[in-house]
Amino acid sequence: MIVFDLKCAHAHVFEAWFGSSADYDDQRARGLLSCPVCGDADIAKAVMAPNVAAKGNRAPATPAPATPDPKALMAALAQVQAKLLEGSQWVGMSFADKARAMHLGEEPAAPIHGQTSLDEARALIEDGVPVAPLPLPVVPPEQRN
Numbered sequence: 001m002i003v004f005d006l007k008c009a010h011a012h013v014f015e016a017w018f019g020s021s022a023d024y025d026d027q028r029a030r031g032l033l034s035c036p037v038c039g040d041a042d043i044a045k046a047v048m049a050p051n052v053a054a055k056g057n058r059a060p061a062t063p064a065p066a067t068p069d070p071k072a073l074m075a076a077l078a079q080v081q082a083k084l085l086e087g088s089q090w091v092g093m094s095f096a097d098k099a100r101a102m103h104l105g106e107e108p109a110a111p112i113h114g115q116t117s118l119d120e121a122r123a124l125i126e127d128g129v130p131v132a133p134l135p136l137p138v139v140p141p142e143q144r145n
Contacts, residue, residue: 007046008035074136081136088113090141096120103129113138 004024007013012035018024024045027033033043088111091098095114101107113134116124124131 005046006033006035006043008038008040009042010035010038010040012037012040013046078136081134081138085113085134085138087111090114090138092140096124099124099129099131100127103127 001017002020002024003015003017005013006016014036016024016033018027028043031041034041035043091112091114093115095112096116098107098112098114102109102112121131121133
């Protein structure tokens, strides 16, 4: 089996497996190939990097990267999130109302964060309100020690 990167006339690149290079040529000539994204039948081989295996008696050129410590990654993520929220105001459960009011120009724009339901978050996104979920939960100010 051989794998080729193929490309349609609309620049969609996809992978396909063939029994041989001749099988690819035969299927292309008979019009059996089409783009899985747009259905275009104008298919050609895309430029691809060769997959050359290292000799068995050689050590890898670069050492394998160290496995990151999950606790350290979470701590770093929490630090970054805390830094980003420094200038942001906690608005609690009124987040959706405040974000929508700012988007509509009814309130001055300001960085805020808070809580909302998944349905309300989806509605905000559908209405074009620029919102994004935070990667980590935020402890409301009144619940902090």
